[in-house]
Amino acid sequence: MAWKVGAAVSAALAVGIAGSAAQQAPQRAAWRAEYRAPESIPFPESNPYSRPKAELGRRLFFDPVLSGDRTRSCASCHQPDLAWADGRRRALGRSGDDMEFHTPSLLNLAWQEGRFGWDGKFRDLEAVAFGPISAPGNMNLGAEEAVRRLAADPAYAAAFAGAFPNASPDASLDPGPAVTRERIEAALATFERLIVSTPAPFDRWIAGDERAVPEAAKRGFDLFNGRANCAACHGGWSFSDGSFHDIGVGRGEDIGRGRFVPKSEALRYAFKTPGLREMRGRTHFMHDGSLDSLAAVIDLYDRGGIDRPSRSREIRPLNLTAAEKADLLAFLDTLNADAALSVAAADLPDGPPKP
Numbered sequence: 147m148a149w150k151v152g153a154a155v156s157a158a159l160a161v162g163i164a165g166s167a168a169q170q171a172p173q174r175a176a177w178r179a180e181y182r183a184p185e186s187i188p189f190p191e192s193n194p195y196s197r198p199k200a201e202l203g204r205r206l207f208f209d210p211v212l213s214g215d216r217t218r219s220c221a222s223c224h225q226p227d228l229a230w231a232d233g234r235r236r237a238l239g240r241s242g243d244d245m246e247f248h249t250p251s252l253l254n255l256a257w258q259e260g261r262f263g264w265d266g267k268f269r270d271l272e273a274v275a276f277g278p279i280s281a282p283g284n285m286n287l288g289a290e291e292a293v294r295r296l297a298a299d300p301a302y303a304a305a306f307a308g309a310f311p312n313a314s315p316d317a318s319l320d321p322g323p324a325v326t327r328e329r330i331e332a333a334l335a336t337f338e339r340l341i342v343s344t345p346a347p348f349d350r351w352i353a354g355d356e357r358a359v360p361e362a363a364k365r366g367f368d369l370f371n372g373r374a375n376c377a378a379c380h381g382g383w384s385f386s387d388g389s390f391h392d393i394g395v396g397r398g399e400d401i402g403r404g405r406f407v408p409k410s411e412a413l414r415y416a417f418k419t420p421g422l423r424e425m426r427g428r429t430h431f432m433h434d435g436s437l438d439s440l441a442a443v444i445d446l447y448d449r450g451g452i453d454r455p456s457r458s459r460e461i462r463p464l465n466l467t468a469a470e471k472a473d474l475l476a477f478l479d480t481l482n483a484d485a486a487l488s489v490a491a492a493d494l495p496d497g498p499p500k501p
């Protein structure tokens with residue numbers, strides 16, 4: 147039976163590591179199909195894409211004019227080169243103190259259908275804007291004053307008029323004010339939907355390039371979808387179900403989504419599932435920034451978090467070996483993009499853009 151040995155040897159050479167093909171989960175091919183990159187960025191019917199609107203939104207996003215003392219913009223905390231977050235444990239309040247929450251990344255929010263914010267306090271992406279703008283501890287600018295400031299600036303007034311052309315065919319009708327709160331929200335949200343992760347080694351692997359990721363990462367992918375059960379909440383290309391769960395991490399006063407839905411046991415201590423892309427180099431994780439490394443995150447899941455009635459049924463002690471933990475980390479590392487993110491400066495397209 148010498149030919150069998152020969153076949154095994156050449157198969158092992160082809161995949162680079164002896165035995166790895168035999169060890170992979172039988173469902174791997176089906177799982178991989180769940181992670182294909184989307185064809186285009188979705189925009190809601192109520193706020194469709196247009197280039198002038200996106201350009202206006204980008205300008206607003208980076209402009210400290212939207213803060214009371216003109217010192218902060220959205221980009222003060224959502225920095226493009228820090229995966230659109232700020233690298234801090236918790237966001238920096240105006241007084242210099244830590245705010246309540248860790249600043250989340252803004253990557254891939256266009257695919258998120260549910261509510262926004264760690265505890266779901268915002269109805270949709272449009273509704274987020276005046277949370278930070280009007281908060282006294284953050285940008286500290288009332289909505290009326292924001293509208294007045296922008297309307298008094300001829301360049302902004304023209305940009306708003308261009309981004310929101312009067313739809314009425316009757317030119318004699320008063321087009322109304324060019325700058326409104328709703329239009330500020332619509333422009334910012336249009337720009338934010340363009341904040342999309344660029345392809346990572348993982349995406350090349352999903353597209354069929356077997357050499358794009360190491361074997362350890364492939365084993366980690368099997369664990370992520372299989373025994374470790376991560377995909378129950380982080381499944382799919384954006385790695386978030388957009389939903390709220392208690393994974394057994396938060397203690398104390400903040401009961402997350404439970405504050406808004408006090409009758410629900412399951413929503414006590416429930417926070418929104420974050421996406422898992424671009425985490426390389428990060429040192430703060432979770433809604434409260436309470437974990438300081440990905441290894442600590444894996445250890446939390448391995449222990450199963452705090453056992454309490456609200457904890458998700460998808461969470462339980464995993465008893466992972468050290469090798470399995472390393473495989474999960476190797477997998478998460480493949481979610482870092484090959485090239486820098488560029489929508490902060492790139493030319494924006496005329497039509498709905500592709501990711």
Ligand code: HEC
Pocket residue numbers: 207212218219220221222223224237238239245247248249250251252255261262263264265266267271274275276278279284285334338418
């Ligand atoms: C001081 C830092 C800071 C500034 C400035 C700031 N943010 Fe945030 N952002 C945060 C924090 C912290 C959260 C989490 C808040 C929460 O969950 O209640 C957040 C949450 C968000 C979310 C929700 C993300 C999600 O996954 O649900 C969006 C969208 C967002 N910010 C956009 C903006 C925009 C647009 C601006 C400017 C108008 C802005 N932020 C200004 C810190 C900041």
Ligand code: HEC
Pocket residue numbers: 370374375376377378379380390391392393395396417418419420421422430431432433434440443444447458460461474
């Ligand atoms: C029941 C749903 C669920 C499961 C299962 C789950 N997660 Fe999470 N994950 C969440 C939620 C919710 C958060 C945010 C919790 C918080 O901030 O309090 C989170 C946070 C994280 C974070 C921190 C991200 C950040 O931006 O701070 C990482 C990393 C992570 N999960 C990885 C994993 C891995 C790896 C597994 C499998 C071992 C897993 N998750 C299983 C829901 C889940």
